[in-house]
Amino acid sequence: MLDTRLFHHLVSWLGQWPTRRPLQVVGSERRTLPGWDGQVRPALAVAAPGGMVLSVPPDRLAEVRELAGKPLDDLLAALPSAVGQPGWRTYPAVFRYSLVPASLPDAGEWVAPDDPTLPSWLRPFRDVLVARDADGEYLAGVGIKRHDRYGNELSVGTTPAARGRGLARRLVAQAARRVLDEGAVPTYLHAPENAASARVAEAAGFPSRGWMSYGVFKSE
Structure with a gap:
């Protein structure tokens, strides 16, 4: 069901x-x-x-x-x-969507979208979750696309130097728990050829169910 x-x-x-x-x-x-x-x-x-x-x-x-x-x-x-x-x-x-995110430890803190240390891709989001190093330098982040009150999509990015530490999966699982706590379902979309993003999704509790999405956007 x-x-x-x-x-x-x-x-x-x-x-x-x-x-x-x-x-x-x-x-x-x-x-x-x-x-x-x-x-x-x-x-x-x-x-x-x-x-x-x-x-x-x-x-x-x-x-x-x-x-x-x-x-x-x-x-x-x-x-x-x-x-x-x-x-x-x-x-x-x-x-992809998740009803039971992976039980991974939190990796970040929620910050204001106008935080001057954020990379440009995170600035359009209203809700931003960020992982930093011991010196406060940005490592990875998740933004929530609030499509409607029932479903919110997660987008994640990690700096090249911080990849391979499991930060992305932990941030996605942490953000997914927040979305579920707010009464919505978290979704996660990625290009079919993006194997790294697929691995993050699986590890965070977003299994592949054979679903696809298609959207008409401005050419990059």
Whole structure:
């Protein structure tokens, strides 16, 4: 049975969940509104073993549904143009969530996002968890993407010099416990080819369940 928090998060984030179809395209006003960082995501999808829900702006619904019969790779390639952003790309990600984070010791402290010692990638987050060395130098951090009241996504990064110490997994597990204590479900997304991120997720208690996510973003 799907966790209630995850169910409500997916309904809120996508506009509908679940589906028993291989692909169900839905229109959602969420695709026209700024997300956690103020940026609009004009297409988002989550695919579970039972099927995929693809969320797009309501005024693009008919155009995207015309792509539904295409092979998945062709659909994903055509999706940015179909939602009005031909210069953007569709990025795949492994979608993970945790209901029981790994029992690892805490590794960091919660700090204000305007802390001058933070790296630039952490500054857009409202909630930031940081590990430092004995001299107070930044080593690793986690930011929480607060998508809605039911589901919050975790992002983690470690400085090259601090890798291999287990800091990332400990920070992710620590942040996941906070999200669960607040009544939401923690999620974790990473590129399919990012083996290091996959290892962090597994060690922190975010198993792979065969779920994927797809999002249309500005090309990097």
